[in-house]
Each structure stands twice: as structure tokens, then as C-alpha cells.
Amino acid sequence: MLQQKIPATVITGFLGAGKTTIIRNMLTNAGGKKIALIINEFGDLGVDGDVLKGCGAENCTEDDIIELTNGCICCTVADDFIPTMQKLLERDVKPDHIVIETSGLALPQPLVAAFNWPDIRTRVTVDGVVTVVDSAAVAAGRFADDHDKVDALREADGSLDHESPIEELFEDQLTCADLIVLNKTDLLDEAGIAAVRAEVAERIHRKPTLIEAKNGDVSALVLLGLGASTEDDIDNRKSHHELEHEALHESGEAHEHHHDHDEFESFVMKLGPIADPAGFVDRLKGVIGTHDILRLKGFIDVPGKPMRLVIQAVGSRIDTYFDRPWAAGETRETRLVVIGLHEWDFGAVVEAVEKAA
């Protein structure tokens, strides 16, 4: 009998777009489907996996949540992703659906290509690539480069063949999509949303379905079951890097650049208890603006509180909420992962965050 392939959905999108929030919502209405999650993060702290484990969904237990923490999934496909999939597929009880959350800095293309590996291709298919967009960040121009500035830099440095790493990554993630979720529309008015729709459409040559969402509220019926078999269509979804590589190959020029996230940096900070989290959040907003922190997330130890406080900052927008009690035997501590661009003054950022605490 022909074995039915297990569908796998890839959820991608830039740092803080709302991927984990969408997955959390989806788990609550997946209609009894047994879901396995593969979660990949930039930065060593494993916040997303921890947040998802904390939601206690019956159709996706802690055992069904697998964290890949050795760097971005697009660069560790052979060493990390493929062996993980193989192990998952050898389980006695197979999942009905696999959901993969890429890191916010990952290119989805190499991941989708991995589904053409002989051992994987016969057993799994990409049900669809869902690209989550932070509509408020798009409207604020975070993915639109200052092209005059880039041209000037290029003139000064001939080896610079790239647009801004953020803009390029944004386009690569859109290019690979079967479904684009314009998330965080609660933060925009109608004209703002229309402008984001137009900007997104302008940046891609294909026409994937576009839907709007607030607070990552997208039904599992919409997310799962796209039936796209994306692995068969990778030639239509090439990343900037793949296209440049091909162009240089054809022209016979040497090709030095490879996608390795060199443009971004992350570090984990451990701090003592924070007695005044509201004050910390206020001061942190200033620090994020001054030092151009792209993303900050983690857990805060608030003295006297039995619960752990989650902190999520995307640009200068900061959310906090208590998610679960500190477990018996668990060390209560404040742990934050901080992500920014490579040209950071690392010492100054650490000092400023410490001072804000």
C-alpha cells in the first residue's frame, strides 16, 4: 500500500512577526490533529519552545516539541534538521501534521529544499510555507532600505553586493510563501493595512494568498491543509543569494559570499531579580531605540511573585505577561536574549540593559 506522506507546514517571518503566537493559537483549534513542532531560534535561550511547552496543549505534548538551537535552520539543514526529521519519522506514533517554526533570520529556501532529500521526500511533503509579516513594522518602514545610502556605501566599497540584510531577508521570506499572514493589523488603520498589502505585493513576483490577522489569530483550518507540495516548486522561489550565486556562476566570477547570518548578532544576559518590571520596561524602551535592538525576549524574576514574567520586545514595542509558576527546583533568574545588527557596540548594549534593570 502506498504510504501517505505526512504534511509539514513551515512558518517563517522576520524576528517578532508573531510566528510563535500563531502556532500557540493554532494548537488550541487544531481539531484533535496530533501535531509535532520543530522550533528553531536565533540565540541560545529557547524562549519560543518554552513558551509553547507552557501552553499544555493535549494534541502537542512536551515530547512533541523539538527545539533546534544550533543556529539558524537554513544553515544546519544537514546536521540538525534532517536527523531530527528522521528520528521523528521513526516514532511508533507518527504525528498527523508537522509544524516547523524557523528562526526570524532563517531563509526558508534551504529548508524547503531539504524535503527533496531522498529519505525525506518519500515520507513527508511541504503542505505550505506560511510567511508571517509584522504589518506595523512594514508600515513603519523597517524593511524598506534607504536606497541612496546603500548606493553610496556600494560606491565606497565595491565588494558590497547586497541590499540591507533585513530588506533582503524580508523579500526572501515573502518569495517562498504559499500563504502570507499580514499580522498585527490591530496596530494599523485601514489605509495603513492597504499600504502594507501594496508594499508586500510589490516585492514578490508570485501571487500567494494574503490574509490579515490580529494577535496571531488564524484558524488551523486556514493554516494547515494548503496542499502546496512546495518542494516541487523551489525553482520559482529562489532567494537573493541563490540568484546572485547563479549570476556570478554564469559570468565566471569568484563567489565569496555565503549566507551565514554574519550581519546579525545575539547574546544572552543573566540578571538578578527585577523588583520594578514596569520601570524596567520604560527604561528599556529608551535603550532599544538608542542601541537599535531588533528583538529582546526572555523571562524576568520578580521578587515575591510565584509566577515567571515573560518579556517580549519587538523594536520599542514591549509586552510582558506572567506565563507559569516557577517550577520546584528551577533557578529563579532573569534571562534575556538580545538580537541586533552586527555593527553593535556589544559592551555598550550590555551596560545599558544592566543599567535599565
Ligand SMILES: Nc1nc2c(ncn2[C@@H]2O[C@H](COP(=O)(O)OP(=O)(O)OP(=O)(O)O)[C@@H](O)[C@H]2O)c(=O)[nH]1
Ligand atoms: N499588537 C500585536 N502584537 C502581537 C501580534 N502578534 C504577536 N504579537 C506580539 O509580538 C511579540 C512577538 O510575538 P512572537 O509570536 O513571539 O513572534 P515570533 O515571530 O515568534 O518571534 P521570533 O521567534 O523571536 O522571531 C509578542 O509580544 C506578541 O504578543 C498582533 O497581531 N498584534
